[in-house]
Amino acid sequence: MTPAHVAAPRNSKNVMVPDLAMNTFSLLLLAAALVMIAGLGFYALTLWRQVWRKQKAQAEAAQAQKDRLGGDLSILSSSLLEGQLPLIEGAIRIKVLLDNYDTSLSQSAQCAVFHELFAATAHVPTHAEWKALEKSVRRQHELRFNELELQHKAAARAAARWLLDEALPPLRKRA
Numbered sequence: 001m002t003p004a005h006v007a008a009p010r011n012s013k014n015v016m017v018p019d020l021a022m023n024t025f026s027l028l029l030l031a032a033a034l035v036m037i038a039g040l041g042f043y044a045l046t047l048w049r050q051v052w053r054k055q056k057a058q059a060e061a062a063q064a065q066k067d068r069l070g071g072d073l074s075i076l077s078s079s080l081l082e083g084q085l086p087l088i089e090g091a092i093r094i095k096v097l098l099d100n101y102d103t104s105l106s107q108s109a110q111c112a113v114f115h116e117l118f119a120a121t122a123h124v125p126t127h128a129e130w131k132a133l134e135k136s137v138r139r140q141h142e143l144r145f146n147e148l149e150l151q152h153k154a155a156a157r158a159a160a161r162w163l164l165d166e167a168l169p170p171l172r173k174r175a
Helices: 020-081 087-101 109-121 128-132 135-167
Strands: none
Touching: 020 087, 020 135, 087 109, 087 135, 109 135
């Protein structure tokens, strides 16, 4: 007994002819896959462009905030030096802005006086709580403020001068 394919004649035309229907289907699948890949690639590129735009907008917003904080620090430092701002209040405000502006600058040795004054007055109530204090308690705090001012005035003024002259960018005129 011989297998069927052996029994077939050797010169049969069907043996060497490729299946055209299968070949066309494969080409259509390949074309569809390439179109899908191109579409997904375009979609991915679109998403990446959105990410890059958002990153750029965030960087610009962060720089704008840093510029505003730098301007505010310059104004506060100038006001402190010119005596337009009480020393304790100015030191507290400068310390808080410095922490938000640049933590390494805030931690510099030149700015330590702002941290000392902030720490020395952190327990003092503010706003409505300050107004609610008895006059004798308020007077005690005011006496402590005077002591702190006498003790740290020169260092705070030197730190404010250093901020203006060396640490902060020059304040640009706004048009």
